Amino acid sequence: MFIDTVLRKRYRILGSLGGGAFGDTYLAEDLDLPNNPKCVVKQLRCKTFEPEVLIIAKRLFESEAKVLYRLGNLSNQIPKLFAHFEENDEFYLVQEFVEGHNLTAEIIPGSQWSEGQVIKLLQEILQVLTVVHQQNIIHRDLKPQNLMRRRDDGKIVMIDFGAVKEIKGLATNIEGEVTSTIVIGSNGYMPNEQANSKLKLCSDIYAVGVIGIQALTGKLPRNFQEDPTSGEIIWRNQVNVSDRLANVLSKMVLYNFSRRYQTASEALQALSSISPPLSKPTTLWKLPFRRKLLVAAGVGAGIFVMLVLALFILLPIRTSEKFNKVTCDAELASLYSSKFINRKPDKTYRDRKYYGTLDKNNPSGKGTMIFQDNSRYDGEFKNGKRHGCGKFLSPPDTSSSEYSYEYYIGNFVNDNFDGLGKIKWKDGGEYTGQFRNGKCEGKGTFKLADGTSRSGVWKKGNLLDSNISCNR
Structure with a gap:
């Protein structure tokens, strides 16, 4: 699609955001609203233009648009759907533009995350996924590229749900039946049952677990080793991680889907249980007078040392690092x-x-x-x-x-x-x-x-x- 093309006499294309096997994505502006706010236009094409295929495609498109609309209204960490329409046998979604970067800018091959960082990331992802699973909806294509870090507030935003991509693979078989000819998902993040088109809610849990292991090990999923007998990912011997987190991650990525956490809320609860409890502070006014003085003096000295460190050590580091935490895509x-x-x-x-x-x-x-x-x-x-x-x-x-x-x-x-x-x-x-x-x-x-x-x-x-x- 050319730059400056106007769809529906309203959405003007500003540039390409990327393309793939399922369609193309564009940055656009809404000409009908004040200040012409930015939005994202996704263009989806059918593999064939046979009438029976287009009928199924339209039905699927309407159904998935309703799902995206519902999810966008349930959570501000899922892009809102502004419009969906069909022109010239091509299907278009208009969604909220999320300014920020996807997690490929954070999970860098060769760079290993700490255990605390991984727990926080998994909790952030699972909190959004819980909303999705509560609606009995499967994302189908969770991977770092489909998880955005919003610039305004630093929150995770879940994008590019996989179900709507099925439109691209619709075709008729020898018997004249309309079926999908492709498997939705990404290699490395897609469990065995999903590759066999037998999706479960826990298929998403597998993908989230893989993302966690990727961050811990600094390795891409395609470089993971698997046990030739059980099919399980071999990773625990490559990182220094507590058994509590390792056990949760291993359960998330079990080959047998029936033994995994079945929903995002289950996995989130398991993660919450391994977070270290905060110790209760001693109340100063309950101590004897002499101990009050000692504690106060110790606290004062500690604050002084921390200030000196902040002035002479920490400030230069933070000044140089604050931009390192900002990226673009x-x-x-x-x-x-x-x-x-x-x-x-x-x-x-x-x-x-x-x-x-x-x-x-x-x-x-x-x-x-x-x-x-x-x-x-x-x-x-x-x-x-x-x-x-x-x-x-x-x-x-x-x-x-x-x-x-x-x-x-x-x-x-x-x-x-x-x-x-x-x-x-x-x-x-x-x-x-x-x-x-x-x-x-x-x-x-x-x-x-x-x-x-x-x-x-x-x-x-x-x-x-x-x-x-x-x-x-």
Whole structure:
């Protein structure tokens, strides 16, 4: 679908958010509402246009739209459905736009999470999934890509429910019956019964457990080992984790679905039971007078030491890390490209042009900057500099020696790559992880053009204890 296409005389397409086997997803704006708020348009196509297939597709589409509408009204951590319609034998969903990043920006291969972090993540996911399971609905495609971290409040938002994707696979068999020719789900996150089209609520529990093991081990599910006899995932010997959490995770991913937690609420209750109880504080006024003085003195000394540490140690760390906890995803890639077609720039420089919002005549907020060499930045600005989430594209001329990379998408601080991000080089290599002052620094993964990868801690562009460099 072309940029600036208007659907239903209301939803104008601004850019692509991605595509796949089941359809395409676009960022759009609602022309009927004040300030033209952003929304997401999902385009679904049938595999065939046979009349009997289209009848079933329409029925399924209506049914799943009702489900999405109901779920969006039950929880603010599930995108609201604004509209659903059919045009030219293609089906469209219009949903709430969630600004943030998906969990692939947090669960990085080679980076192992602590036990406390994993428990918190699992609880966040299961709290949303409980709402879904209470309606006897199965998500069918839970994975990091379908779990968003909303920027405004940091909460998990569950997107891309799998049932509606079934429309894509509808076709007629030899007997003329309309059936679905594809299995909904993602390899590694999909249990055996789901692969055999025998879905259960606990199929979602399996996927959540896999996400937890992925975060703990730093390994992608495709790299998990399985017991050849039982089919169980082998993972406990790879991490230092308490038996309490290990037992919960192992039960979530059991090969035999009847032995798993059957619903999200069951799994959530099991996780809650292993959270360490908070110790009750001793009440100061109940102590004898001398002990009051001693306790007060100790508390005062402790506070003083903590303040000194905060001033001389913790503050520099937090200043450098606060941007590392902010990232972007591909929603920014074409967000502003349609805004400057056939219009004058909002500000012109000698070597670049800017289209977007201004503050005291400086780029500030969201916008697009086109440089003299035709390189381009789409994203956030502050005081005239690239600052916040954005995507920088090198010039279309791939022979340019100044740029060895195709693009960088992630966080910027004062025109530098700084925070979480991803860079792709022209030779096919990719680095995903942390940056500082324009260089790979912190935890990250470098993927070579042949598909092999190395993960670890990087310093000034170099992987520690190796000869690998991401300074291309």
